[in-house]
Amino acid sequence: MLLELKNYIINFFKGMGMSDHISGLLFTILGYLVLIITSYILYKLTVIILRKVIRPIAHRTTNHFDDLLMKNSFFLRISYLAPIVLMYFTLESKLFIAEPADVFIEGMVIIFLYITLALVFQSILSTINDYYNRFNIAKDHPISGIIQVLKIIGYIIALLGIVGYLFDKDISSILLGLGTLSAVLMLIFRDPILGFVGGLQLIFNKMIAIGDWITMPKYGADGTVMEINLTTVKVQNFDKTIITLPTYSLISESFQNWRGMEDSGGRRIKRSINIDMNSVRFCDEKMLEAFSKVDVLASYVTNREKEILTFNKNNKVDTSVTVNGRRQTNIGIFREYLKEYLRERSDIHDDMTFLVRHLQPTEKGLPIQLYVFTTTIDWGEYEDIQADIFDHILAVIPEFNLKVFQYPTNNDITSIIEN
Template sequence: MLLETKNYIINFLKGMGISDHVSAVLFTIFGYLLLIVASYLLYKITVIVLRKVIRPIAHRTNNHFDDLLIKNKFFIRISYLSPIVLMYFALESKLFIAEPADVFIEGLVIIFLYIILALIFQSVLSTANDYYNRFNIAKNHPISGIIQVLKIIVYIITLLGIIGYLFNKDISSILVGLGTLSAVLMLIFRDPILGFVGGLQLIFNKMIAIGDWITMPKYGADGTVMEINLTTVKVQNFDKTIITIPTYSLISESFQNWRGMEDSGGRRIKRSINIDMNSVRFCDEKMLEEYSKIDVLACYVTNREKEIVSFNKKNNIDTTVTVNGRRQTNIGIFREYLKEYLKQRTDIHDDMTFLVRHLQPTEKGLPMQLYVFTTTIDWGEYEDIQADIFDHILAVIPEFNLKVFQYPTNNGVDSIIDN
């Protein structure tokens, strides 16, 4: 019937005295215009139907997958197929298009069909990634890198399909030809390949996850992992700057992941205070009496003194000489005080490493180091706890007849000159 309509229109034009060639040209122009208008109307109708039917259904369902399909333009791209399909069948019918233009127009339609199908697959992959990211497992096992690789594969297949169509070649034969260019392809796609391999190692070895706090001084990274992509890992530093690190660098180079600290529920305090060694001395009876009045030290000072007296008597040690035998020191009692003080604090872990120790003496005094863990991992709370502890230490040190080492200030120099 369509061919009869075509012949009728051409014969009608001939009957008006128009030549065969001009009649064919006019019918071809008419065919172009009619096909364009019909394709546009079909596209609009498809969009309206999708908006009126699909969108309300998606909003009413509890499943978020259809909402993500809308977000990633899946249905919009599906609507592009309707005019393409119409054009394709119009070309196959040989109804409107003249033979010389047939091959060219059909080629454009096929190319657009490849591109639209690639975009549809991209929407599906993006939707799958977004839907997966809604689950808790996505934090430790992100698939964004794998999704990016799949997208690249889709684009490569699309490109090969277009090239194969234009040159009338099978995709397999094109791949065989590309085999000779493998070295060039490896050079071109070096970063994506290394990034993909590195990303898989990061994910499956659980070396890094979204939300982890990592530090990598070489790249100036000290913050939270935001994205793990095919070739880069995006880190937001604590100063709100964004750092991108090559994915493969996290495999080939060293970085620090603070996830263990967060998972353990404790954050380490490792800080020293330098004691002036000139203030270190043996304790006399008056000092011991004063120290025994401190609640947390009362039992320790008494029991320790009994132990020392017993040892000295047992070994017939002449205690009239200060250096003979064993004696308590103000710094030893101070160290014990710090241990008892920290044990009484509810914000310090008692089931993790707990040390109050001396470090190597230096020209800056004797470092007294605290190596303990707080019960919180929150940065602000951690800093408050640490500051509160050292505020107390600085205030209590003079009570043990000790001094903190520091370089002389102007006032200190003036007092030395006066003396």
């Protein structure tokens, strides 16, 4: 039927007094115009059908996979295939007689086919990644790096197919030819290769996951991991700035992951307060009597005093000399007070490391360090708890006849001069 239509049109041109060559050329031009217009109409019809049929169906289904296909332009890119297929089979039918034009247009159709298939493949991969990210497992095992590698492979295969068609070579022979350029390719794709290897190590060794809080001072990173890609890891700092780290740097260099703290359910308080060593002294009867009235210290002071008196008596210690035997000190009782005070707080873990200890005395006094864990990992709540504890400590220190060490201020110096 097409051949009869072709002969009819050519004979029509001949009947108008045109030569065979001109008649054939006009038919070819007309045929190409009709083919282009028909292909465009077919593309538009395909898009309309997909919008009117596929989109409503996708919105009605409970499965979100088809919605993600729509989001990633899968159906739009599939619609490109309709005019491509029409053009390809029309050209294969040898309906037109202009061989150079046929070869050129067929080449363009083949190239466009490879590009379209690559784009469709990218849409499928993006949809798989988006769908996978909806599950909790994606936080610990992201696949975005693997997806990016597959996308690159898809583009490479499409490129090899285009090159093979243009130079009339199969892909295997092209790959053999590329072997001589392997060093150059390794140089070009160095970062993606290192990033891919690093990404696999990060994922399978569970070194990092989306949502982790990491710290990497070299790159100014101190925040939450947002994305793990083939060559970069995106981190949102707590000041809302975005830092991109080379993926491989997380393997080749050290970084701090705070996931353990978050998983444990406790956040560490490690802070010291410096005591003026000139205020440290043995407790006299009056001080012991005052301390024994403190609820959390009553039993400790009484039992400790009995223990010391028994020791001194059994060892016949001359207690008239202050340095002989054993005695309670105000700083020792203060340290015990801090332990009991912290144990009574419901916001401090009693089943994690719990220390109130002396550090090495320095020219800045004797540091008393609190090393405990809060029952919350929320930053704001943690800071409130820590501040509340040290507010109380600073206020209660004078009750133990102790002083906090601090450098003299102008007011202190003025007061000394005046006195």
